[in-house]
Amino acid sequence: MVSWELVYRATAFIAEEMGAALKRSALSPNIRERMDHSCAVLDPSGRIVAQAEHIPVHLGSFRVGVANALRWVDDNNVSLGEGDMLVVNDPYIAGTHLNDIMLLAPVFHGERLVAYVVNKAHHVDVGGPVPGSINPKARTIYEEGLIIPPVKLVKKWDVDLEILRLIASNTKTPQVSSGDLKAQMAANITGIRKVKDLMDKFGAEGVLDSWSKAVDYGRKLALKRMEEWERGVYEAVDYLELDDSLLPIKVKLEVGGEAVNVDFTGTSPQLEAPLNAVFGVTFSAVSYAVRSTLGGDIPTNEGFYSTINVHAPEGTIVNPKKPAPVAGGNLETSQRIADVVLKALAQVASHSVPAAGSGTMMNVMMGGVDEERGYWAYYETIGGGTGGRPGKEGVSGVHVNMTNTLNTPIEVAERSYPILYTAYMIREGSGGEGAFKGGDGIIRAFKTLKPARLSILADRFKTRPYGLQGGESGAPGRITVIKASGIKLEMPSKFTVDLEPGDEVLIETPGGGGWGRKTFST
Numbered sequence: 001m002v003s004w005e006l007v008y009r010a011t012a013f014i015a016e017e018m019g020a021a022l023k024r025s026a027l028s029p030n031i032r033e034r035m036d037h038s039c040a041v042l043d044p045s046g047r048i049v050a051q052a053e054h055i056p057v058h059l060g061s062f063r064v065g066v067a068n069a070l071r072w073v074d075d076n077n078v079s080l081g082e083g084d085m086l087v088v089n090d091p092y093i094a095g096t097h098l099n100d101i102m103l104l105a106p107v108f109h110g111e112r113l114v115a116y117v118v119n120k121a122h123h124v125d126v127g128g129p130v131p132g133s134i135n136p137k138a139r140t141i142y143e144e145g146l147i148i149p150p151v152k153l154v155k156k157w158d159v160d161l162e163i164l165r166l167i168a169s170n171t172k173t174p175q176v177s178s179g180d181l182k183a184q185m186a187a188n189i190t191g192i193r194k195v196k197d198l199m200d201k202f203g204a205e206g207v208l209d210s211w212s213k214a215v216d217y218g219r220k221l222a223l224k225r226m227e228e229w230e231r232g233v234y235e236a237v238d239y240l241e242l243d244d245s246l247l248p249i250k251v252k253l254e255v256g257g258e259a260v261n262v263d264f265t266g267t268s269p270q271l272e273a274p275l276n277a278v279f280g281v282t283f284s285a286v287s288y289a290v291r292s293t294l295g296g297d298i299p300t301n302e303g304f305y306s307t308i309n310v311h312a313p314e315g316t317i318v319n320p321k322k323p324a325p326v327a328g329g330n331l332e333t334s335q336r337i338a339d340v341v342l343k344a345l346a347q348v349a350s351h352s353v354p355a356a357g358s359g360t361m362m363n364v365m366m367g368g369v370d371e372e373r374g375y376w377a378y379y380e381t382i383g384g385g386t387g388g389r390p391g392k393e394g395v396s397g398v399h400v401n402m403t404n405t406l407n408t409p410i411e412v413a414e415r416s417y418p419i420l421y422t423a424y425m426i427r428e429g430s431g432g433e434g435a436f437k438g439g440d441g442i443i444r445a446f447k448t449l450k451p452a453r454l455s456i457l458a459d460r461f462k463t464r465p466y467g468l469q470g471g472e473s474g475a476p477g478r479i480t481v482i483k484a485s486g487i488k489l490e491m492p493s494k495f496t497v498d499l500e501p502g503d504e505v506l507i508e509t510p511g512g513g514g515w516g517r518k519t520f521s522t
Contacts, residue, residue, distance in 0.1 A: 002202050004217075007210035008050060008299065014194040015039045015052035018119060022187035027179030028124050029412050030379050034405040036122040038062070039187060041195065044113045046070045047302035049211045057096060057334045057402040058120045060284025063305050065095035066118055068280075069104055072150045080106045083157035085188055087167075087181075088150040089126065091141070092322045095280020097330035098126045098145045099133055099379075101181065103153070105188040109199040114208065117191030121184050123177055125377040127170045130455045131367025132379045136494040138325035139272040146170040154185060172367065172375045218303025223258065225294045226307065229348045231256035236343035240317070240336050241462050241493055242273055247317065249336050253344040262286050262341065263311045264318045274457070276320035277329030277337065282312045285337035285402055293345045293352050328494075331361045331381075332459045334402040339466075346468055351390045355432065355513030356465035357400030358384025358441055360458045360477060360493075362509050368452040370418050378417045380408050382507060385431045385439030388471055388515035394439030396426050400512070418450040427475070427508050432464075434471030434514025441475065441509035448499045460510045461493040471514030480506040 018039035026032040038058035040051035046066050051059050069088055073080060080086060085105040088094045094102040100120045107115040126133045128145035138144050146167065153163050164181060168174035199207050234253045239246040250266035270276050277285075287308050291300060298304055312319035317333060320326065339356050346353040362384070367377035381403055386394040399405055410421045423445035431438030448454075456479060464473035479491040484502030491497070499505070 002206050002210065004210035004213035007198065007202060007207055008214035010198055011041050011211065012050040014191055014198070015041050015050050017194060018117065018187040018191040019052045019054055021190040022119060022121060022183050025183035025186045026121070027176045029408050029416055030124050031121050031180055031183065033408050033412050036405050037119060039119040039191065041191060042066060042116040042118065043208065043211050044115060046116060047215060048305065049214060049301055051300060055404050056288040057281060057284050057330055058100065060287040061095035061280035062118060063302070064280035064283055065093065065102055066104060066116065068093045068095065069150055081156065082108045083154065084152055085154035085185060086150050087148060087153040089148040091278045091326045093150065095278060096120065097327045098147065099123050099327070100330065101148065101184070103184045103188055105192060107192050107195045109196060109204045112204060114199060114204055115195050117188050117195065119184050119187045121180055123171070123180055124379045125172045125177065127172070130365060130496055131172060131377040131453055132365025132455060134327040134331070134363055134365050134455060134457055135274060136455055136457050136496055138274045138327065140323040141325050142323060144274065144325055144327045159185070172377050214299055215301050215303040218299035218301045219306055221298045222294060222304045222307045225296065225298065226255065226260065229255045234344045234347040236340050238336050238340040238343060239463050240275055240333060241459055242271065242275060246463065247275070249318065249340050251340050251344050253341065255348055259307050259309045260290055261309045264316065265311070265313055267313070267316045267318050270315055270317055270320035270324045274325040274328040275333050276317050276324040276326045277333040278326050279312055279319045281330050281334050282318040282337055283310050285334045286310050286341050288402060289338050289341035289345060293342070293349050295352060328457045331363050331457060335359050335361060336459070338401045343466065350469065353468065354389035354394065355387030355438055355468040355471050355515045356474070357386040357512045358474065358510040359460040359465050360384065360510060361403050362477065362507065363457040364507070365455040366452050368450055370450050376417055378413070381405060382442055382444050382509050383407070384441040384509035385474060385512035387465065387468070387512035388432070388434050388436035388438045390515060391436065393437045394431055394512040396431065396440040397442050398439070419446045419448055421446045422504060423506070427511065430475035430511030432467045432472040432474040432511065432514035433518050434467055435516030435518055436514065438465065438467070438471070438474045438512030438514045441511045443508050445504060445506040447502060447504045449501055451501065452499045453496065454499050454505065455496040456491065456494065458493045465510050465513045467513035468515050470517030474511035474513045477510045478508040482506060
């Protein structure tokens with residue numbers, strides 16, 4: 001009899017292979033270099049069996065996004081057959097934001113539906129008024145780009161070129177968009193082939209039984225770890241910035257019984273601004289915080305996810321009603337949700353939770369028209385410092401919490417876009433002091449060589465990353481635009497500005513908070 005764990009590990013590796021195929025096939029540096037994509041394998045009922053170690057905000061949202069997509073398929077009498085792939089980016093279905101295009105495909109063994117494979121990839125541009133499509137001034141989702149409802153992009157292994165052209169033509173970089181979508185198809189084809197190989201080797205019944213056991217084990221192990229936490233109700237609050245306002249995200253976390261219950265009652269109402277996080281994002285951020293605190297080798301599948309109950313009141317920034325804009329909810333609000341849940345968990349597991357990390361993805365969107373390249377669009381997130389932790393200092397210059405991407409190498413960016421980097425270094429001294437100091441942020445600066453429009457969506461400019469157990473807060477973020485004339489402009493955390501050749505943008509990301517009270521020897 002085959003070991004269920006062997007089959008589970010093989011399935012997790014299939015998700016990793018899907019990611020490798022996506023990365024190697026993609027055209028955009030955002031996917032090819034930064035690996036802003038995620039992949040997973042699900043059983044025939046749509047339960048997550050295994051996922052690759054990709055982007056946390058994508059991975060947790062698969063549970064919500066796939067369930068919504070399959071429900072839509074049933075409600076609309078659509079059938080997914082051999083060789084079909086469903087594409088969707090509507091955040092109120094797919095579970096993140098418009099830039100994340102989700103591609104879902106069924107897997108058949110003979111005539112039998114045995115699995116689904118799914119991937120999400122962040123497309124650099126999906127239309128809308130600003131390069132990169134993440135519009136800091138959006139008041140509705142219709143100002144953020146093209147909304148793709150669930151539709152078959154691939155039918156019986158044939159790409160529907162009319163749909164592909166329709167999607168690509170509504171972006172500012174159609175060739176890149178088309179290439180990245182084809183890379184997503186390649187990833188799913190890889191997953192389908194590998195799952196079928198697994199079924200051929202161990203038999204469909206053996207694989208499906210192993211997957212069920214892996215899900216059961218994930219739940220049992222997660223609950224066993226949770227038994228170590230003291231039962232009770234723990235509360236925390238943290239804030240997002242919008243203009244001169246601070247928007248509260250409040251959480252009440254209840255430990256005990258067969259699940260962790262997380263309630264966001266009291267959180268800010270939804271906004272006419274792109275900081276609303278759809279429920280998929282909120283669930284993903286909560287599950288990330290819980291999973292990180294549990295530690296150990298717990299399978300991150302439906303078994304683990306089933307131990308978390310999230311109550312996010314409809315009409316708030318953690319579960320908005322359509323057509324609220326949501327681009328930054330996936331990016332900035334997800335970070336703050338993770339921060340506030342970790343802050344509550346620090347009361348449960350004080351020696352397992354670090355101080356706050358940088359708390360922002362520091363999203364940089366830029367583009368324009370270049371006579372050599374045509375229209376170009378550039379997207380990047382910039383890391384910061386992680387928080388100090390029990391027994392260790394924080395890490396400097398890395399992506400934190402809900403993002404897990406790499407940077408775009410300067411050489412690749414300069415070769416691909418009309419920009420010239422002038423600085424890239426650790427922001428010394430930006431981590432909070434403490435018994436274990438927070439990691440430092442990053443200084444990254446560049447000049448534009450052509451006229452361009454720049455948008456920034458960031459946070460933690462006013463509220464610093466918190467310290468824990470007596471540690472100090474990390475330094476806040478800061479952005480300075482230095483005009484070619486020498487004039488310096490201190491910018492807010494969210495803005496859009498037109499740049500002329502020679503203008504320089506200096507970005508300083510937050511450091512992490514310190515952990516524990518620093519003692520001084522005389």
